[in-house]
Amino acid sequence: MEKNKRKYIRIEKEDQWEMIDRLLTIDEYKKSFNKLISDALDFGLPLLVKCRFDNEEQIDESTHTTKLVRKINGVDENTYNIIVKLLKEVILNVTINKSILCSLFETKNIELSGERVNRKKYKEGAYRDTPEYLINYEIKGLNELRK
Numbered sequence: 001m002e003k004n005k006r007k008y009i010r011i012e013k014e015d016q017w018e019m020i021d022r023l024l025t026i027d028e029y030k031k032s033f034n035k036l037i038s039d040a041l042d043f044g045l046p047l048l049v050k051c052r053f054d055n056e057e058q059i060d061e062s063t064h065t066t067k068l069v070r071k072i073n074g075v076d077e078n079t080y081n082i083i084v085k086l087l088k089e090v091i092l093n094v095t096i097n098k099s100i101l102c103s104l105f106e107t108k109n110i111e112l113s114g115e116r117v118n119r120k121k122y123k124e125g126a127y128r129d130t131p132e133y134l135i136n137y138e139i140k141g142l143n144e145l146r147k
Helices: 014-023 033-053 077-112 119-123 132-146
Strands: 055-060 065-072
Touching: none
Parallel strands: none
Antiparallel strands: 055 065
């Protein structure tokens, strides 16, 4: 492969251009776009190769078989899959708890208003809606987490 071959790339993501423009304000890059891109490749290319190809052989003692396990930042991919599965389980449990608490809140609100709670509706989960002020509180909290 010819090492000094000229290649062209298209950068379409606006946030990438913003980062490039910011880096171009540094003295060493002001006059050399090529140096900036070369430094970016020096920094990021090894990380990309490691992410895509950093596999490790593991021998299963019970069957004495060898398999390749992909590593991401030194941790095998299966660990991340387990974490994602557990997080989904936590989200499911939180959703169920939220629904139960909202039902209890709504039924107590009905009782405090002097009305009777419909047992059938309660069993069917008709009172599970989150009160509006808690929805607003949740949205505010999620927005703060995204900052």
